Amino acid sequence: MAAASPSWGQSYATSGTEPYRVECTADAEGTMSCRTDLATFLGKRTFDEYCASCHARDALGSTFAPSLVERVRGLKRTQFMSLLERGYGGEAAPMTRWADVPAVRTYADALWTYLSARATGQLPPGPVNLLPDASGP
Ligand code: HEC
Numbered sequence: 001m002a003a004a005s006p007s008w009g010q011s012y013a014t015s016g017t018e019p020y021r022v023e024c025t026a027d028a029e030g031t032m033s034c035r036t037d038l039a040t041f042l043g044k045r046t047f048d049e050y051c052a053s054c055h056a057r058d059a060l061g062s063t064f065a066p067s068l069v070e071r072v073r074g075l076k077r078t079q080f081m082s083l084l085e086r087g088y089g090g091e092a093a094p095m096t097r098w099a100d101v102p103a104v105r106t107y108a109d110a111l112w113t114y115l116s117a118r119a120t121g122q123l124p125p126g127p128v129n130l131l132p133d134a135s136g137p
Pocket residue numbers: 047050051052053054055064065066068071080083084088090093094095096098104111
């Protein structure tokens with residue numbers, strides 16, 4: 001993983017009007033196989049590593065942490081960033097101040113991109129691979 005960046009989040013260039021690119025195909029059994037741009041791919045990797053333990057695989061939520069697929073629909077990017085920065089001091093399952101975790105800080109924009117793709121429904125649950133022409137930093 002890249003060295004920690006001093007800035008909060010990091011920008012990725014993507015083409016098209018959406019902040020992400022997702023291409024999915026279904027095989028004969030109906031199993032979806034999806035490929036994405038680099039930001040979405042890195043966002044999923046960061047999510048799986050740091051967030052899935054509470055918010056569950058594919059961000060669908062658990063008994064003690066909300067589904068981010070639903071919550072992100074009601075959030076603006078800046079609100080998401082400040083939630084991550086602040087964390088939660090809740091009694092049941094406090095959430096870390098992610099601003100203190102360099103790996104999450106560096107990929108905050110990628111997390112937003114991944115969760116946006118999940119929230120719009122364009123990226124279904126499941127593993128993702130990189131698009132062959134995925135460009136990035
Ligand atoms: C230790 C468990 C835990 C981990 C790990 C965790 N969260 Fe959370 N998160 C929570 C809980 C619990 C809440 C709800 C707090 C509340 O509403 O009181 C929450 C709330 C949120 C919210 C706000 C939802 C809303 O609308 O209020 C966002 C956004 C969020 N988490 C993103 C993330 C991201 C991104 C990661 C990974 C970097 C992450 N969380 C990792 C437990 C966790």
